[in-house]
Amino acid sequence: MASKxxxxxxxxxxxxxxxxxxxxxxxxxxxxxxxxxxxxSYIGLSNDLITDNQSNISLKEIQxxxxxxxxxxxxxxxxxxxxxxxxxxxxxxxxxxxxxxxMNEILPVMKSFILPGGHVAISTxxxxxxxxxxxxxxxxxxxxxxxxxxxxxxxxxxRLSDYxxxxxxxxxxxxxxxxxxxxxxxx
Numbered sequence: 001m002a003s004k005x006x007x008x009x010x011x012x013x014x015x016x017x018x019x020x021x022x023x024x025x026x027x028x029x030x031x032x033x034x035x036x037x038x039x040x041s042y043i044g045l046s047n048d049l050i051t052d053n054q055s056n057i058s059l060k061e062i063q064x065x066x067x068x069x070x071x072x073x074x075x076x077x078x079x080x081x082x083x084x085x086x087x088x089x090x091x092x093x094x095x096x097x098x099x100x101x102x103m104n105e106i107l108p109v110m111k112s113f114i115l116p117g118g119h120v121a122i123s124t125x126x127x128x129x130x131x132x133x134x135x136x137x138x139x140x141x142x143x144x145x146x147x148x149x150x151x152x153x154x155x156x157x158x159r160l161s162d163y164x165x166x167x168x169x170x171x172x173x174x175x176x177x178x179x180x181x182x183x184x185x186x187x
Contacts, residue, residue, distance in 0.1 A: 019076035029147060032138040033073035039135050040066040042128040046164075049121035052174055055167060058099055062160065065092050069153050073139070077148035088152050096159040103170040113182040116168070119175050125168035132161040 009015075014022050015030060023030060040063055047059040068086040116126035136157035142149045172179060 017076045018071065018074045019078075021076040028138065028142055028145065029073060032135065032142055032149070033070045035131065035135040035138055036066055036070045036073060039128065039131045040070070042124065042131055046121065046124050046128050049124055050171055052171065055171065058095075061095070062163075065156065069156065072150055072153060073142075088150065088156055090152065093152070093156055093159050096156070096163045100159075100163050100166045103166050107166070107169050107173055110169075111181075114169070115180040115182050117180055118172055118177040121175070122168050122172050122177060125164055125171065129161050129164035129168065132157055132164055136161065 010025065013025050015025050016022055017029065043059055043063050043066065047056055047063075050056060050059070065088060068088050071086060072088065116123050136154060139149045139154050139157060143151075143154065169179065
């Protein structure tokens with residue numbers, strides 16, 4: 001018989017971090033890794049909408065890193081050194097930077113802000129980028145409240161949002177969709 005997905009342990013509004021520490025489900029740490037989980041789901045949706053093989057491979061790699069980040073955020077920081085949690089590495093940030101540079105080589109220089117839209121894949125990537133920024137803000141809030149978060153997590157999320165922005169432009173370029181330039185209304 002398969003194990004049940006429900007445990008009923010969260011019915012009172014509490015959950016356990018990896019390591020066993022109980023916290024309210026409203027805890028900022030839970031909000032942060034829940035947002036990373038949401039981000040990972042939107043990366044998957046974005047990947048389903050993209051047909052560029054190199055981008056598909058990169059997004060799968062990013063999903064793996066987001067699981068690493070989620071694991072780190074889901075840990076009680078005092079107990080994490082005793083556990084075998086995968087590590088995020090500086091080379092993961094470098095990977096994003098190289099991908100950004102690769103895509104930027106063929107993109108036209110931006111001369112104005114652009115509005116999200118033009119194709120469902122582009123719009124979904126922009127939504128994904130916004131979720132990434134929210135995850136980053138939540139991790140910064142953890143740090144500001146003296147709740148440990150690995151600094152490399154914040155750096156990675158910052159670079160990932162840049163990557164997602166450039167990827168949205170790159171996919172638009174591949175799809176031959178014109179960017180919608182923001183033209184501010186001046187009175």
